[in-house]
Amino acid sequence: MSQSDDRMAELRELFFESAQELLQALNDEALKLEKHPGDSEIVRTLRRIVHTLKGDAAACGYRELSEVAHELEDALALESAAAHASLAEVAFTAADLFSAMLAAYRKRAKLPSRDPLRKMVKKLAQEPGAKQSGRRKAAVTAKTLGWTEYEKLAVQKAQEGGNFVYHVQAQIDPHCAMPIAARQLVQNALAGMGEVLAARPEAGSSAPTKSAEFLLATDKSCEEVSGKCQIPTIVASVKAELLPGGVATAPKRAARKTVKAAEAEIASPAPEIPAVEEPAPAPVAEETVSENTAQPHTTLAENILRVDAERIDSVLNLVGELIIGKSMLQQALNEFSKVYPKEALRGKFADAMAFQARVLNDLQRSVMKIRMVPVEQLFRRFPRMVRDVARQCGKDVELVLTGQDTDLDKSILDAIAEPLTHLVRNAIGHGLESAGERQKAGKSTRGTLRLGAYHQGNQVIVEVSDDGRGMDVNRIKAKAIQLGMVTAEDVARLSEAEILDFVFRPGFSTAEEVTEVSGRGVGMDVVQSVMHRLKGTVHIDMHAGQGTTFRLKLPLTLAIIKALLFQVQQRLYAIPLNAVVEIARTHESEVHQVDHYEVLQLRNQVLPLVRLGRPRSNDPERGANKLFVLVTSVGERKFGLIVDGLEGEEELVIKALDDHAVSTDLVSGASILGDGRVVLILNLSTVVEHFARSRPEEAGAVNFGMLLSQADRAQLSRNAAGGVS
């Protein structure tokens, strides 16, 4: 039994996943409906989504969810409901409730109340003009009906033709919820044996009668006929009587009038489908049209394999090992070439390795592609959120999405969901003005919020931009001073970009009042810290009165980076290559001091310097010492890192470091080179932040030795204390 329990658990897991898709589709359709109220196509799609959810939930044994979905589905079938103004609202409420119920099922927690939705659904149904009478009346009891003159004639003809004519009475199984279909099935079974001359209720009648009578002309025996009609789960009992001789003995002869009366009586409980019509084909034709608006998930699901992300990671990890192996080979070949510079085999080796490298590259790219998902997956949750938040704030906001098909590593996508949500909420809450304010400023009353993604080199840029009032630089300044993040005199020297960066500091919020929507004083620093973790950056582009853009720059993947390797104190370090703007060679004498910081005049720019290794030496010939300066950009700011020597460019497979293994956040990971050396990968943004926050008190005490061990640093600063100018 435990095996089937496992299967059930697996099925439930699948259900939760697919239900999530359905809810997303529900939200999407509801949003569409809000834009095009009364669109019957959308209502049909809504109904189908709810229907699928209902079925899936029922199969999983989630009765409550299935029931309320069923009620909603029924209500959506009403003509009046389609035109109902609040239908979109009902759909939103339903999506929220279903989502809450799913969460509760998952945690085995208490289910949320279904009453609010039920009330709304009821209201839909009660609206004047609602034609469907809800529950159909109980089954009409068995009753032998009369045959028409025409039918009697047919019976006579059949008997003359040498057939037996049977009067077949079938009782539909009381558990069968679809008596009409059941009757059709019985008729099909009979038609397989001969000719059905008459049927009561008539074929296609929508009366939910649980008994049926037929006149069958056949050459089969009575047992065969009743045997064929014994359809499991459909027919409870069946009785076949041979009509003797002429039709004169047909049961209860009745005049045409009586028949009509009887038909009318049966048909009345379901007036929405007049019994005279052929009811079936019409709805079919309609439904087929609505299928063009297929839900994305259903078409997607076809050729898709669900694979545990861990498995892909392990493949990627192996690819990483292969890449290390490749550089090992390369290394060996280089050494080989040095020893046997004339050896002809070298060329063969080089060719084979070039080929291997190319395949390896492709392999790496394909594996990485597996992890890539379109940002659509993340973006599509925003329309609903923007609508809700805008409504809460009483603002009119249009959301424009671009670049949804931009691919991004799944883990990165998951990680930026929260920061992005914060940024969007903030943009609506603070960025965009109210309609009145906008009008005064000469803008259209409807605010625009753009959410976009695109590739830029080896990075993906995700932008959240609004056309609101922009950020108030002076207020940020004041707040930063008030919070003691900066002194009043320092702030005067900061650029606008630097001032704006204060909003990412923990505890910073200029919102006067804390609202549900935004301004809880947390959030922006979350954005920053997530970006650090992802080795990405966030940058604010702001034009007062015209809007704000938050630009998140993200690496394509977390697993493999192109890096620049360098040495500090004979140790090997690396930084992501895309952060390096240029490499400058200069002399110690070119380094100047401004305040307590070292700077370098690089062309017409003043570049703050960070010494990663030992401080400037006291050597009299120090002026002649050559320096390597890595000019790096972090966000919009540039820094020069002074390093001891350059090692080269390399593709690094990042191995995550245990929290226990590193005590500093300056290092974000490590990698192994082909020759077996270990290289630490620096987290540039934290390096720069450390630098920016440190405030050397005494004149001339410059920043250095960030990467030195405590003991080294103490030693060096003692040495340096002597005579730094």
Add this chain to the structure above:
Amino acid sequence: MEQFAPVKRSKDGQPVRYLIVDDSVFARKNLARMVESFGGHLAGEAGDGLTAITEYDRTHPDIVLMDITMPQMEGIEAAERIVQSHPDARIVMVSSVGYQENIVAALQRGARHFVQKPVKPEVLYEVIKYVLGDDGAVATAAGAGV
């Protein structure tokens, strides 16, 4: 889950081959699990009517379990088209009570049977035995029969 005596094809004793058509992956899995518990074999799956037709042509299953409401092409139309080109196709419609008219329509167009969602395994089992008729045989060898 309940144990069912496996139903095999009477002509060669091989497992009955099923084509499962439903736009919900979940529903497909669920049905597949059931037919496998009947000793059946999943010949193919489809998420819409059009695919169902091509899958039928490709796999020639013994039984098709067909949902009614699907994107691209409804189950009824798919059933009709399959029956048109393969009159011996055994199609069982799978749908909820709300789509009774559609089931009736499908039955009129050649579907052999129907089961109601949520599908109960014991009901589906009976339906399948019925639909297979003489072409299906309940294997007696396997332990507890129903």
